[in-house]
Amino acid sequence: MRTVVAVYTGQGLADPLKEVFRELLPDVRLVNIIDDSLIGDVVRAGHVPPGVARRLVQYFHNGEELGADVILNTCSSVGEVADDARKLIGVPIVKIDEAMAAEAAARYDRIAVLATLPSTLEPTMRLVGRQAEAAGRKVTIVSGLAAGAFDALVGGRPEEHDRLLLEAAVNAASEADALVLAQGSMARMEKALVAATGKPVLSSPRFGVAQVKAELARLERERSSEGKEPS
Template structure:
């Protein structure tokens, strides 16, 4: 059986990723590696500190030891680490947000990046900018940080989480062609925000899992 190892920096996405694997990759064995102290350290430091980088490399190595064919990086805050690690890991890495960035630069010129964590905002902006440069596209980015939304989600207050995201989206909607949601935990807001703002909204969760499926098919593993 083909195995995929998913790396999480929080437990908020595990069940959603599992459900999407059951839907799109039912024959694949999904291994979940979760360390929710990672995102807490990143938030506290305001960046990815060396201690987190070292632990991530240990987890990447452990993922290979499980017999996984590919590693699925589910956290955009550590996306730059995952990108760097591609040259060193024993198995390939698929990042959750790469497909979203590709679609965004194909469909829009002025792209709104929404995030609930400042530590995710900059890596996502950088990813979109790199993707545009690689494709020879000229884009503008308008960003919005939904202050307090992530804390509300962790505390179980999904209503406040969603409200802060809606407010932030409405504030920048007049200036953008489309939105990208910087975190997988925001994915369930995709349809709501599109209806509210009248703009296309892209999220990384489903497209990320579909990227894993595409990779496995291209490698002849499905």
Template sequence: MTTIVVIHTGPVTVDPLKAQFAAQLADARVVNIVDDSLLADVRSAGHLTPEVTRRLYSYMANAEALGADIILNACSSVGEATDLLRGMIRTPIVKVDEAMADEACALGPRVGVVATVSTTLEPTVRLIRRKAVERGVEIEVTECIAQGAFEALLAGDAAKHDDILKRAIIELAGQVDVIVLAQVSMARLVPSLGSLPVPVLSSPQSGVASVKRALAAL
């Protein structure tokens, strides 16, 4: 049986990805490793730290020991650690947002990126810019932090979080050609956005599709 190990930096990414695995790779064994201190430490420092990278390495080494065929990194905030760890872990590693970033560059040139925390926004923007260079295209990125949304979520007010985020997405839609949702947990909002003039990209579906393609290439 195919084994996929998913590394999460919080519980909110587990269910969206579990649903996509059920839809796209129903026969696979999916093992979830969740450490919510990873994202907390990145947010506290304001950036990815060597200590967080070392802990990610330990989880990915454990995934290798579990016999994983593929490892999926589920968090954009630590995505740049994955770029480093790909040279240290034999098991192929997929970043959940890589395919989404590539698609955004294809749909640009005006790309809007929405997040609720800067530690996710900044690496997502850097990834999109790198994908644009790889494609040989010029893009213009508009960054948007949905102010107050993350604080509302921490306070247990999911409805307020969703309302702030939806208003930010709708406002940004008039300024860009495509919108990227920088966090896996945002994907559940897409059906409630109604008809927008531009596509809104989220990472769970394309991220799991990338895992499927990587497995086929093994």
């Protein structure tokens, strides 16, 4: 059985992502590593501090030791740490938001990135920009920060979180052809945001798991090719 190790910096996405795995990769052994102190430290610092980067890389090493065929990094705030860790880890690391960003950069000229934290917004905007550059496209990236929404959510006011996110989406949509959700946990708002803005909305969980599926298929092809007798 193939094994995927998902590394989380918070609790909120684990159960929804498990459902996507059940749908797209039902035969995979999914192992979750969750350390919700990571996102707390990122939020307090306003960036990824060295201690968070060290712990995250250690969790990637742990995933490799657990027998992972693929490691899934589920947090956009620490995606750039995952980029660097790819040089250190012996199995592929998939970033949950990479395929989503590539899709947005390939299809749309004006892309609004929605987030409830600056520490997530900025790395995701940079990721979309890099994907556009890799595709040879020039795109306009619009900042859509839902200020106060994260505090409302952790403070037990989900309705206020949703209201602030919808407000930020409507404001950003006036300057964009599509909206990208920087945090996987925001995927539950996808339909409501489409209805409120009339624009396409891209969220990362399905894109991320689909990329894991593609990576597992690539590894299987490589193993099959290596196992063939030379002609």
